[in-house]
Amino acid sequence: MLMITCTVTGNRELASLDAVRSIANHPDSIAVTVTCPACGQEHVHRTGRRLDEARRARAVEVAVRRAVELTSA
Ligand SMILES: [Zn+2]
Numbered sequence: 001m002l003m004i005t006c007t008v009t010g011n012r013e014l015a016s017l018d019a020v021r022s023i024a025n026h027p028d029s030i031a032v033t034v035t036c037p038a039c040g041q042e043h044v045h046r047t048g049r050r051l052d053e054a055r056r057a058r059a060v061e062v063a064v065r066r067a068v069e070l071t072s073a
Helices: 049-072
Strands: 002-005 012-015 020-025 030-035 042-047
Touching: 002 030, 002 042, 042 049
Parallel strands: none
Antiparallel strands: 002 012, 020 030, 030 042
């Protein structure tokens, strides 16, 4: 299963692996084309280690900033 964001409804949709149409490798991510279970159109979902790392780094940054704000308040 794959979590994608429908560009039509803006909702997060759970797509099965059967819905995957193609996969393209990019230097910074993997583009997965998926048939959307909500609207039936094809959406490109980007995934991959570097993208996940960047997301995680951003989440850690936010958490650290929040902790600093809490201790300085
Ligand atoms: Zn859709």
